[in-house]
Amino acid sequence: MDEQRKQEFLDFIESACQSTTNYRRFQLNQTIPQRLADAIKDILGIDVSDYKNEIYEDIVRHIEKRHGKQGIADQSMKDINKFGRINDILENFDEIKKADTSRKFKNSDGSKAKTIEIKKEYIGELGHLIEAVPVNNNKSLEVVSMYNENKLEDTEQVPDDLKSPGHTPETQPTNNVSSNQNI
16 A cells, blocks of 8 residues: 555544444455465465455444454454554465354345454554455455554563673674574
8 A cells, every 4th residue: 555545544443433323435456465365275275366355344344343453352452553453464474264154244145244353463462354255246355353462561560681682791792693593
């Protein structure tokens, strides 16, 4: 997403949080990544290679209510900029698995759409994105929920002997240390 599109998306998120309607949606991309389409085909048996990805404003409010600043479950989405991770998670996921069915999104025959949970690890966090995969004429993956799981211990609780000492007179800083050197 280019910078203008990112700003349009963040404006949509802010507007959706204040709205009381459920029908407005934002198209995150016109086609989903092929790697994701292949994974969904393997897991669910659904060909989504020509699907787009969307988020409805009531889903934004759901995420805000459950995971936002005053979240009931947690506050992992209190920074609305984290919504901007959706495409990154779709493009660079670490794990994907089948999840429950969707209560909101339906297949063309009226049955509940299958869902997938997509995970992407970030520094200190594991991003979770749940997407419905309805088989209907809209041909769109639909964001169902999103949250982040804290992967770091509270730094105030880490014992001093496990904290990095930085540099001491015996260990001067260097810029050319390779991460694969044995210590």
